[in-house]
Amino acid sequence: MTRLVLIDGSSYLYRAFHALPPLTNAGGEPTGALFGVVNMLRATLKERPEYVAFVVDAPGKTFRDELYPEYKANRPPMPDDLRAQVQPMCEVVEALGMPILRVPGVEADDVIGTLALAAAAEGIDVTISTGDKDFAQLVRPGVALVNTMSGTRTDSDEAVIAKFGVRPDQVVDLLALMGDSVDNIPGVEKCGPKTAAKWLAAYDSLGGVMASAGEIKGKVGDNLRAALDRLPLSRELATIRTDVELEVGVTDLALREPDVDTLRALYARYGFVQALKELDGGSAANGNVPAKATIARAGSGFVAPAADADGTAPDPALAIEGRYDTILDAAALEAWITRLREAGLFAVDTETDSLDPLRANLVGISFSCEPGRAAYLPLAHDYPGAPAQLDRAVALDLLRPLLEDPAVRKVGQNGKYDLHVLRRHGVAVAGYSDDTLLESFVLDSGRARHDMDSLAKRELGYQTVAYTDVAGKGAKQIPFSQVAIDDATRYAAEDADVTLRLHRVLASRLEAEPGLRPVYRDIEMPLVEVLARVEANGVLLDGDELRRQGAALGRRMLELQQRATELAGRTFNLDSPKQVCALLYDELKLPTLVKTPKGQPSANEEALEAIADLHELPRVILDYRSLAKLRGTYTDKLPEMVNPETGRLHTSYQQAGAATGRLASSDPNLQNIPIRTEDGRRIRTAFVAPPGRKIVACDYSQIELRIMAHLSGDAGLVAAFEAGADIHRATAAEVFGRKLDEVTGDERRAAKAINFGLMYGMGAFGLARNLGISRAEAQDYIALYFSRYPGVRDFMERTRAQAREQGYVETVFGRRLYLEYISRGTQAQRAGAERAAINAPMQGTAADIIKRAMVSVDAWLAGQAGRALMILQVHDELVFECEAGFVDTLLAEVVARMTGAAELKVPLVVDSGVGDNWEQAH
DNA sequence: CGGGTGTCGTAC
DNA sequence: GACGTACGACACCCGA
Numbered sequence: 008m009t010r011l012v013l014i015d016g017s018s019y020l021y022r023a024f025h026a027l028p029p030l031t032n033a034g035g036e037p038t039g040a041l042f043g044v045v046n047m048l049r050a051t052l053k054e055r056p057e058y059v060a061f062v063v064d065a066p067g068k069t070f071r072d073e074l075y076p077e078y079k080a081n082r083p084p085m086p087d088d089l090r091a092q093v094q095p096m097c098e099v100v101e102a103l104g105m106p107i108l109r110v111p112g113v114e115a116d117d118v119i120g121t122l123a124l125a126a127a128a129e130g131i132d133v134t135i136s137t138g139d140k141d142f143a144q145l146v147r148p149g150v151a152l153v154n155t156m157s158g159t160r161t162d163s164d165e166a167v168i169a170k171f172g173v174r175p176d177q178v179v180d181l182l183a184l185m186g187d188s189v190d191n192i193p194g195v196e197k198c199g200p201k202t203a204a205k206w207l208a209a210y211d212s213l214g215g216v217m218a219s220a221g222e223i224k225g226k227v228g229d230n231l232r233a234a235l236d237r238l239p240l241s242r243e244l245a246t247i248r249t250d251v252e253l254e255v256g257v258t259d260l261a262l263r264e265p266d267v268d269t270l271r272a273l274y275a276r277y278g279f280v281q282a283l284k285e286l287d288g289g290s291a292a293n294g295n296v297p298a299k300a301t302i303a304r305a306g307s308g309f310v311a312p313a314a315d316a317d318g319t320a321p322d323p324a325l326a327i328e329g330r331y332d333t334i335l336d337a338a339a340l341e342a343w344i345t346r347l348r349e350a351g352l353f354a355v356d357t358e359t360d361s362l363d364p365l366r367a368n369l370v371g372i373s374f375s376c377e378p379g380r381a382a383y384l385p386l387a388h389d390y391p392g393a394p395a396q397l398d399r400a401v402a403l404d405l406l407r408p409l410l411e412d413p414a415v416r417k418v419g420q421n422g423k424y425d426l427h428v429l430r431r432h433g434v435a436v437a438g439y440s441d442d443t444l445l446e447s448f449v450l451d452s453g454r455a456r457h458d459m460d461s462l463a464k465r466e467l468g469y470q471t472v473a474y475t476d477v478a479g480k481g482a483k484q485i486p487f488s489q490v491a492i493d494d495a496t497r498y499a500a501e502d503a504d505v506t507l508r509l510h511r512v513l514a515s516r517l518e519a520e521p522g523l524r525p526v527y528r529d530i531e532m533p534l535v536e537v538l539a540r541v542e543a544n545g546v547l548l549d550g551d552e553l554r555r556q557g558a559a560l561g562r563r564m565l566e567l568q569q570r571a572t573e574l575a576g577r578t579f580n581l582d583s584p585k586q587v588c589a590l591l592y593d594e595l596k597l598p599t600l601v602k603t604p605k606g607q608p609s610a611n612e613e614a615l616e617a618i619a620d621l622h623e624l625p626r627v628i629l630d631y632r633s634l635a636k637l638r639g640t641y642t643d644k645l646p647e648m649v650n651p652e653t654g655r656l657h658t659s660y661q662q663a664g665a666a667t668g669r670l671a672s673s674d675p676n677l678q679n680i681p682i683r684t685e686d687g688r689r690i691r692t693a694f695v696a697p698p699g700r701k702i703v704a705c706d707y708s709q710i711e712l713r714i715m716a717h718l719s720g721d722a723g724l725v726a727a728f729e730a731g732a733d734i735h736r737a738t739a740a741e742v743f744g745r746k747l748d749e750v751t752g753d754e755r756r757a758a759k760a761i762n763f764g765l766m767y768g769m770g771a772f773g774l775a776r777n778l779g780i781s782r783a784e785a786q787d788y789i790a791l792y793f794s795r796y797p798g799v800r801d802f803m804e805r806t807r808a809q810a811r812e813q814g815y816v817e818t819v820f821g822r823r824l825y826l827e828y829i830s831r832g833t834q835a836q837r838a839g840a841e842r843a844a845i846n847a848p849m850q851g852t853a854a855d856i857i858k859r860a861m862v863s864v865d866a867w868l869a870g871q872a873g874r875a876l877m878i879l880q881v882h883d884e885l886v887f888e889c890e891a892g893f894v895d896t897l898l899a900e901v902v903a904r905m906t907g908a909a910e911l912k913v914p915l916v917v918d919s920g921v922g923d924n925w926e927q928a929h
Numbered sequence: 930c931g932g933g934t935g936t937c938g939t940a941c
Numbered sequence: 942g943a944c945g946t947a948c949g950a951c952a953c954c955c956g957a
Contacts, residue, residue, distance in 0.1 A: 201951095481930080482930070583952055604933080610937085613939060632937080633938090636939070640938085664948095667946060669941085678939095767946095769945090842944065846944085882946090
């Protein structure tokens with residue numbers, strides 16, 4: 008299909024100017040905005056569209072100034088440093104072969120709008136490249152928006168709705184209601200995107216909103232009525248014209264061949280190293296940049312500060328002056344490689360341009376094999392005036408034998424990240440033997456933070472250079488590739504240096520704890536690479552299915568919203584607990600039966616459920632909320648997170664995530680995908696296997712209760728599990744004095760609540776609330792339970808005592824959880840610590856067991872040539888993607904390895920399922 | 930506009 | 942005060 012890309016030049020120039028630091032080239036000319044725009048243009052041209060136009064505003068007044076003299080009156084004049092970059096920008100655009108359009112009397116927006124619709128009408132695929140949200144009004148079949156700076160694409164009604172909460176044809180209405188302080192367009196006071204979208208959802212259009220202005224209550228309603236006269240004008244100002252008389256047509260906008268010589272001269276003049284490289288076919292930069300004669304320099308030089316009063320006393324020997332090299336040529340790199348190899352163990356750290364290791368580009372690597380001595384190897388620093396660096400592929404080829412040698416040990420801080428990055432750049436690291444994050448986690452889970460800055464402060468009394476010190480923060484943050492190499496060396500080499508020093512301290516502490524060593528060496532370290540593989544495998548997501556579900560949920564939400572408005576007699580934000588409380592309790596005078604932890608009236612599920620018999624509204628809010636949750640957290644978010652490189656969804660597992668030893672999952676969290684309700688469970692149908700493959704799910708049956716049986720040794724509980732009984736039914740039979748087959752549904756439900764409640768340290772109060780019975784009855788149940796399972800009572804008492812005496816509790820495999828508040832702090836804090844103490848051995852042992860199973864299963868999978876992949880872990884469940892013909896083999900092997908991961912006093916049982924998607928596999 | 934807090938809700 | 946471990950969405954508030 009023929010493509011046309013329309014670039015909103017003015018928008019990018021302004022955005023790049025504000026987003027990037029005030030860079031200059033060697034001659035002192037400002038280049039920051041130019042640099043941003045050039046990078047954007049290079050990215051755009053990679054797609055080689057047939058037609059392209061770079062559209063900028065022409066000087067002079069436009070029809071909008073005629074309509075409204077105050078239009079853009081608040082705009083400050085263009086800063087001189089930006090103005091100076093306009094001409095160079097046009098030269099680069101010309102040299103790249105792009106037509107530039109400047110039309111007097113209208114704005115660039117109107118030119119873009121007109122061309123976009125004209126081209127789309129001819130069947131051309133139009134992409135508008137802009138950072139300006141106003142263009143969402145133009146989205147329709149054949150017209151898409153991209154924002155190259157943020158990497159977002161808006162190409163459908165659904166995408167616009169996801170972003171703004173309204174359809175493309177409602178965008179101008181939304182903009183009119185909101186107003187725009189930058190362009191000085193008046194809107195409705197206190198009406199932001201949320202309020203405007205809500206009104207438009209209820210009344211469809213600006214006309215509808217204006218006609219119903221009388222119904223809208225509150226201060227914003229008054230503001231709306233005050234603004235009624237102005238709104239038509241605001242709407243006109245916000246409307247992008249699509250009928251401008253133009254002298255050019257789409258066919259005049261063909262992309263020409265670039266003028267390479269001119270480009271080379273321009274890039275060299277402004278110091279755009281990366282762009283130059285690309286121009287010359289990706290080879291190292293040539294004579295236009297300083298020759299690469301630089302040698303490794305010693306001594307960026309810093310002195311570690313003395314420990315702060317609140318830090319533990321540092322070993323003075325550690326506070327030595329660091330000597331950090333920057334490696335810029337092959338000779339220096341080879342010298343370092345020799346040094347690292349001879350050391351036998353070294354710390355390594357990668358620097359990249361993203362927190363997501365599955366998207367990050369490698370910018371540099373640092374090493375250290377001796378405290379205070381480290382090197383940084385920059386590979387892709389790209390800013391005006393950046394020195395020539397070793398070619399990334401060449402440097403990695405030199406490093407590969409070292410990094411892939413299992414006999415040379417590597418230490419990292421959260422090395423899973425670096426393993427991912429290096430793997431994606433063609434290096435399969437071997438010999439990854441130690442991780443300071445995990446050393447700290449195993450030594451001190453529960454009491455301490457394990458990030459490098461905290462560790463350095465606590466263990467070394469040393470304040471590291473913060474990332475934000477070199478890269479800035481918030482809107483001013485720059486990618487690491489634009490950090491000056493000297494600053495980068497100071498930061499990155501220090502990371503490697505500190506990692507190595509931390510390892511020395513933590514490894515010797517670990518050495519002194521024989522009970523903890525196996526947890527670290529046999530469970531956590533082997534798991535690092537397993538998790539990296541699981542994350543890299545990812546899961547295939549049916550994004551269209553989720554988008555369909557999201558749209559359906561949206562329709563139901565709209566109905567509920569309208570119903571809520573009727574019942575309330577006014578509009579309100581259903582998503583705001585505060586507004587819901589004001590409405591239900593202040594206006595409708597419903598009783599406040601539940602309070603938040605801070606003592607305020609609550610609008611949570613329990614509270615609304617409690618008043619659902621008194622009024623129809625609480626039920627509507629509850630229904631709305633359950634749908635809003637699914638849409639906001641899952642159906643709309645997950646498809647956005649699919650990795651474009653792999654086409655799959657990759658979570659990140661935090662190995663030091665939960666103090667008990669459990670993993671945590673994030674970005675996205677795939678450990679809390681719904682399953683309990685039908686609407687929720689449907690989301691799992693979108694976690695699919697590709698053609699010819701199946702999803703296989705294997706989960707431990709009642710693993711924590713089995714561990715409770717093991718730890719307590721309670722004869723009754725152990726016997727029940729050995730008999731293979733339905734444990735909740737068996738508990739009910741014991742507690743209520745029934746035969747197994749006489750247990751009623753309610754009795755089993757109560758027994759289940761007791762079983763789970765006990766594991767969480769719940770008391771009579773909680774059980775009563777849970778089961779809707781009196782506290783006295785709940786107390787009776789618990790007493791009865793303990794009389795039938797006396798071993799469990801003893802175990803809990805023992806655990807509490809151990810926690811108080813030692814300050815920690817242990818899992819079956821020796822993992823410790825320290826409980827800071829077990830013998831100090833408030834009464835509530837101590838009670839909380841006791842509950843955590845009771846829960847941790849069970850939750851933590853379950854975590855140990857599945858981690859061991861994962862290591863074992865992964866070792867087997869490694870020999871199966873990809874016929875099956877481990878793709879998810881959800882605390883007691885492992886999920887695989889597997890060739891259809893290999894399912895039986897996989898199941899046999901996985902079940903054996905999961906059940907064999909621990910020898911307890913009761914058997915471990917694994918349930919499994921197979922299907923085309925995760926829902927079916929249950 | 931970004932960070933921090935509060936509230937709510939999903940999983941095991 | 943009263944059920945353990947997580948992550949994350951949205952609203953709201955504050956300060957730049």
